[in-house]
Amino acid sequence: MLVLGIETSCDETSLALVSDDGPLLEKTALQEEVHSLFGGVVPELASREHLRLIGPLCEALFSQAGRAPRDLDAVAVARGPGLLGSLLVGLGLAKGLCLATGAPLVGVNHLHAHLLAAGIGRTIPYPALGLLVSGGHTQIWRMTSDFDFTLLGRTLDDAAGEAFDKTAKMLNLPYPGGRYIDALGRGVEPDHRLFPRPHLADPGLDFSFSGLKTAVAEHVRGNPGLRLARMPGPGEDFDPALASPGTRLACASLNWAVADTLRIKLFRAIQAFGPFSSLIVAGGVAANSRIRDMAAAVAERMGLALVLPPLALCSDNGTMIAHMGLKLARAGLGHDLGLDAIPRGKKIPWDYRVLPLRESRVKDPPG
Incomplete structure (x- = not known):
C-alpha cells in the first residue's frame, strides 16, 4: 500500500x-x-x-x-x-x-x-501514556491502541511551546525560539527558584503556562541586559557561549520549570490512570533536550518503555x-x-x- x-x-x-x-x-x-x-x-x-x-x-x-x-x-x-x-x-x-x-x-x-509518529519503525507497547507538547498544545493522553485515545489533561491557556517562543521574542531571539532557548540553557545549572512551576496547586492534569510567561516577562523587564544586542539572522551560526551568563541561566531555569511541571503531571497521570506499558513524548517541544531527559528519567523510574520520535519527526x-x-x-x-x-x-x-x-x-x- x-x-x-x-x-x-x-x-x-x-x-x-x-x-x-x-x-x-x-x-x-x-x-x-x-x-x-x-x-x-x-x-x-x-x-x-x-x-x-x-x-x-x-x-x-x-x-x-x-x-x-x-x-x-x-x-x-x-x-x-x-x-x-x-x-x-x-x-x-x-x-x-x-x-x-x-x-x-x-x-x-x-x-x-x-x-503515533513515535512508533514509526518500532512497536508501541500499549497501554501508553502520551505527552504531546508543541507550540499550540500541551496534552496528556491515555492510548490503548493506534486508534483509541482518551484525553486526560490539556492546557487551559498558553502551551509550553508558546512560553518558549514568547520568551525567545523577549530575549531578541528568532522565531521559532524554542531551539534557541534549549541551546542557551544546555549545560547550565538552573535556578529552581527563578521561575514558578505553573498550575501545580490544581491536583488535576490540566496545564496553564500563561503565568510562567508573565513571570519571565517580569524578569526580563527588570533585567534588560538579558536581551541579545542583535538578533541572529536566518540560518546564521549561533554560538550560545556568546550570550551573557544571566541570559543562559534564565533559559536553563525556564527549561527546568517547564520540564518539571510536565514531570509532576506525568506522575499524577500514572498514579490515577495506570498501569501503562510505555511513555510517549511527541510534538515540536519533544525536541527539547531537558524534556527528553526528564521523560527518560520518568520512564526508568516507573519501568516504562520510552518511545520518542526522532528529532526530524518532532x-x-x-x-x-x-x-x-x-x-x-x-x-x-x-x-x-x-x-x-x-x-x-x-x-x-x-x-x-x-x-x-x-x-x-x-x-x-x-x-
Missing part, C-alpha cells in the same frame, strides 16, 4: 510518501523567514505560503520518488486542529488528487498523528500524517470528499466511514 501524507496545519508545508515498508520520501518547506519578523505565525501569510509551495513540492516528491499519483492507494491529509486557512490548502490538494486518481481520502487528526511533518493514514486505510477507514477542516479549539470527531474495496476504485482517470 502506498499513501501520500499532506501536512499544512500551521507553517510547515510537508508532503510524504509512506508504504507498507515504511517512509519513502518527504518534502518539506519551512516558513520561518516569512514569520520571523513578526515573532510568530501570521495566519494569512501562512496560508498564502502553503498555496505557493504545495504544488511544486508535490511535483518534486513524486518525481524524486519515482512514483506517480495514479500509484496511490490512499491520500491522507491533516484535517485539524490548526489554522483554518492553512488546513484548507492541504485539503484542496488532497481532494483534487482523490478526484483525479480515485484514491480514497483519509482525514487525520494532527495531534494523534504526532503521538515538528509538523507529512510522514506522520501518511503513517497514521496508512494505519487507517489498512483498517478500511476513510472519508468522502465532504471532509471538513477543523480549526484549533474545536473537537475533531471520529467520523470515519468504511472505505470501498481497493480493487473497485479507478486507478487511471477516464481519458
Whole structure:
C-alpha cells in the first residue's frame, strides 16, 4: 500500500510518501523567514505560503520518488486542529488528487498523528501514556491502541511551546525560539527558584503556562541586559557561549520549570490512570533536550518503555500524517470528499466511514 501524507496545519508545508515498508520520501518547506519578523505565525501569510509551495513540492516528491499519483492507494491529509486557512490548502490538494486518481481520502487528526509518529519503525507497547507538547498544545493522553485515545489533561491557556517562543521574542531571539532557548540553557545549572512551576496547586492534569510567561516577562523587564544586542539572522551560526551568563541561566531555569511541571503531571497521570506499558513524548517541544531527559528519567523510574520520535519527526511533518493514514486505510477507514477542516479549539470527531474495496476504485482517470 502506498499513501501520500499532506501536512499544512500551521507553517510547515510537508508532503510524504509512506508504504507498507515504511517512509519513502518527504518534502518539506519551512516558513520561518516569512514569520520571523513578526515573532510568530501570521495566519494569512501562512496560508498564502502553503498555496505557493504545495504544488511544486508535490511535483518534486513524486518525481524524486519515482512514483506517480495514479500509484496511490490512499491520500491522507491533516484535517485539524490548526489554522483554518492553512488546513484548507492541504485539503484542496488532497481532494483534487482523490478526484483525479480515485484514491480514497483519509482525514487525520494532527495531534494523534504526532503521538503515533513515535512508533514509526518500532512497536508501541500499549497501554501508553502520551505527552504531546508543541507550540499550540500541551496534552496528556491515555492510548490503548493506534486508534483509541482518551484525553486526560490539556492546557487551559498558553502551551509550553508558546512560553518558549514568547520568551525567545523577549530575549531578541528568532522565531521559532524554542531551539534557541534549549541551546542557551544546555549545560547550565538552573535556578529552581527563578521561575514558578505553573498550575501545580490544581491536583488535576490540566496545564496553564500563561503565568510562567508573565513571570519571565517580569524578569526580563527588570533585567534588560538579558536581551541579545542583535538578533541572529536566518540560518546564521549561533554560538550560545556568546550570550551573557544571566541570559543562559534564565533559559536553563525556564527549561527546568517547564520540564518539571510536565514531570509532576506525568506522575499524577500514572498514579490515577495506570498501569501503562510505555511513555510517549511527541510534538515540536519533544525536541527539547531537558524534556527528553526528564521523560527518560520518568520512564526508568516507573519501568516504562520510552518511545520518542526522532528529532526530524518532532515538528509538523507529512510522514506522520501518511503513517497514521496508512494505519487507517489498512483498517478500511476513510472519508468522502465532504471532509471538513477543523480549526484549533474545536473537537475533531471520529467520523470515519468504511472505505470501498481497493480493487473497485479507478486507478487511471477516464481519458
